[in-house]
Amino acid sequence: MKIALCQLNFKIADFEGNSSKIISAINEAKLKDADLAVFSELAICGYPPLDMLENKDFIDRCIESIQKIAEHCFEIAAIIGTPIINKNEFGKKLFNSAVFIENGEIKSFHNKSLLPSYDVFDEYRYFEPNNKWQIIKYKNEKIALTICEDLWVEQPVENSYTKQKLYTCSPMNELMKFSPSLIINIASSPFSINHSESRKKVLCENAKQYNIPLLYVNQMGANTELVFDGGSMFINADGKVFNELKYFEEDFKVIETNSSNNNIPEIELSNNEKIYKALILGISDYFKKTGFKKAVLGLSGGIDSALVLVLAAKALGYQNVHALLMPSRYSSQHSVTDALMLTSKLNVSYDLVSIETCFSSFESSLIPIFNGKQPDITEENIQARVRGTLLMAYSNKFGNILLNTSNKSEAAVGYGTLYGDMAGGLSVIGDLYKTQVYELSNYINSHGEIIPRNIIIKEPSAELRPNQKDSDSLPDYKILDKILFAYIEQKTPLNEIVEMGFEKQIVEKVIKLVNSNEYKRFQTPPVLRVSSKSFGFGRRMPLVAKY
Template sequence: MKLAIAQINCIVGDLSGNVRKILDYADQAKKSGAALMITPELALSGYPPEDLLLRNGFRGACRDVLADLAKKIDGITLLLGHPHLVDNKLYNAASVVREGKIIATYLKNQLPNDSVFDERRYFQPGSDPCVFELDGMRFGINICQDIWEEGTASRARKAGADILLVLNSSPYHMRKQNLRYKIVRQRIRETAMPIIYANLVGGQDELIFDGASFAMNGEGELTHQFDEFKERLSLIELQGATLVSGYIAPTQTVEASVYQALCLGIRDYVGKNGIPGVVLGLSGGVDSALTMTIAVDALGADKVEAVMMPSRFTADISLLDARAMADTLGVRYSEFAIDAIFNEFQDTLAGKFLAPPKLGGPDLTEENLQARIRGTLLMALSNKYGSIVLTTGNKSEMAVGYCTLYGDMAGGFAILKDIPKTMVYQLCHYRNNLSEVIPARVITRAPSAELRPDQTDQDNLPPYDVLDGIVEAYVERNLSLREILGMNYAEADVRRVVYLIRQNEYKRRQSPPGVRVTQRGFGKDWRYPITAKYRDEF
């Protein structure tokens, strides 16, 4: 007996498009000899539908397209994830469809309501197991979070299941797959059942679903591991309740996985929203260099435009490196000097700035003016041509506010929003090992915003390895200041970084969405108040 996993890339709210894809994959699975095809969690609606689920029209549309899809299934059994409305209560469900009919429906028991999840906002929990029979085998059903908690898989086993099928829309973060293996092995130890894990693939706003569907036998041994970040139909052969070992995808480095996640994130954000292309400010620095490289790899050079906007503070090597990169990658490239515009701003504001009370000479205000001029020029090009502006800031900068509202933060998508500066360099080296596109000097020179003479990032910030370590500890691991100090960081650095994180929440609230690749990014799973008196203490 063969089973098929449809590791598909669904679009939230595209019910007709998702149905066409599911039927197409079901046809492929049937032609491949599969008796059963499993889709990801909520494949019918796309995941996560968020507040679309609060609209009666959307609920009704999901019900109607499910009924229509069921009529078209023949010659194969389909296990389909979908929203399910019963007595005006909504459930996260999986239905068994066979010969034009829905023969069983399972309601997700465990509803996650932490990290990036808000399922209790929309769904009611189910409580009963669901087991169906096919070719003499009895299959139990779980949905995603069900296997992360004890009890739900065991209920399927007690109800007579021989094999557990798990539908997932499990978002990616670094090293997530090892955590999935650990959880699945725990459930196998409890139940002695083989588990088949089908996961969604694709980008949805800030979330990335990496696919990486897999199967383990009753001893917890990996028998199948399918590719990350790729849409595909995957087959698993059964001999009774025994999984016949099959394809095992090569293990990738963290850098390779993160790079592919970023490419998938921008590709799907642009493609699913029908955006014709992207434009970004190219500074000659490492962040914009990496952003442009990812955009080209994901979208193609013909959909990428780079704009260099030099000022009196821009180093000649920045111009040379920007031109060289644009030429190497083959993108459209323009230069707009901003000194004349900057002078006009200064002249316009001079009377106010020099009037009582005395405010002193040039300061951060003039630096931010330059960034805002550049942001305005990029947004004008976006407005005129329909391309979306990619911001180029990284997580380290977003954490401590080393960025300018309506300046370098102006834009529609932030590829590096969850990438610490230290990983920016790692990703540059990874990409250059494939083929050298980022000039070595861009990677090795000291990072600088080039908004005043002889400026470097480290004028105002701790070294990036220190900064990133503190940010990871405080933001991603939720450690206290005392615990972070116990990691041998200087007290002054810890206090300053944490203070800056809390002080700059108002900026992050106005930042564009970006790809989430860590366990906690500045997005759906970071919800700190802007107005708050509490301060962490040692």
């Protein structure tokens, strides 16, 4: 059988746009004599629709769109992800479903059984798990149709206690009772570092375990903080990847399930290349899908803002990015020079606005209130908030979205100012530790120097007081980031982190900083997710707690 893998970028709730893409792909599949066109999980409405699923008119439009698409399914069948109403008396009101369309009619619905409710996933909030199984008999194939998590039953999840299986039910074991000849899995599986390898491993193990070829179609594109990397594929019964679609791009490919011509080399990307592509896609889609076209950011001459400027210029085009350079009495001349050199290399427009007048005015106004108290972090935060005010003023006046330039290390320990350098509409590198910021910057420069070398090699500093260095307040980033990774991503207890070779006093300080700054992270902009545990929707901690 000839099957079209339709890896597309869908916008949440854009029923007209999504339907148009699906119909176009079906027509292209017809031209290539495909028997079946397969689309990703919840393709009709985009993933994740979140609480939009609670609106009846939203569900009605999903069904109406499916019916409209069915009119184009003659001489070809289609599998499309959609939410449907649960007509049973008990349970949640919806199923996460895949519809099979043939000869212009909806022939069957195949509902998702395993509903992830961890990290960024909260599907059990909306959907009822399936407990009835059926296969699709089409052409000469008996198709076991599954949805994303349905194939992840055997995968253990690490936590602080042990490893355990997530689910007690195996959809594939149930479907095997019907003797299927082909597994199809449609998904909306978001990107994170190393996840594409884990995903491929799970898919290959399923194909090999059940000795059945497996066809996988994933969503691509970004919706708010989640980036979907695509990477759809066809795997033979031996568990070998025979054909793999592009990562971080829309793609379309027709494969023959019984042909040896499918044997095409797998796609290999380095971690830095994946992160680079993911962040560019995340920025680009955030702007396209919200209707904004231009960005502004504060360019300090430091590595964080330099990296964000490079990524933004690549994602949006240099003509759509504007930089504000806002030196103070504590800014070094080389910071200004480095920032200007970068704008020149990227051909990005900029304004240079000293914050001295505004800062001095605040100082004068606060003299009678502060009543002789010595300068401290208060004055440092005022500088950051003056810069934040100038950036938001530019954003309001010209309609540019402010890109936040804070990294994950800073966000973790609270090394940032609320309503100052933590302001923004989108946090671009908020899921990259400082050491990863350096790695990605060096990766970018490995293709030709863009970020001035001095920005990369100089000691990091917020430049909010004389001779300030990040190391005055924080451990060396190489140490800090390892502790943070162990505590945040791996959920490793304090005593075990110490046993890894770190000083107990440093570990205690870092963990205390992480726990006490939850209130700051609660107020940050959405963070583009590239790790297995980013700050935001996937990490929900109480603000009021005794840690």
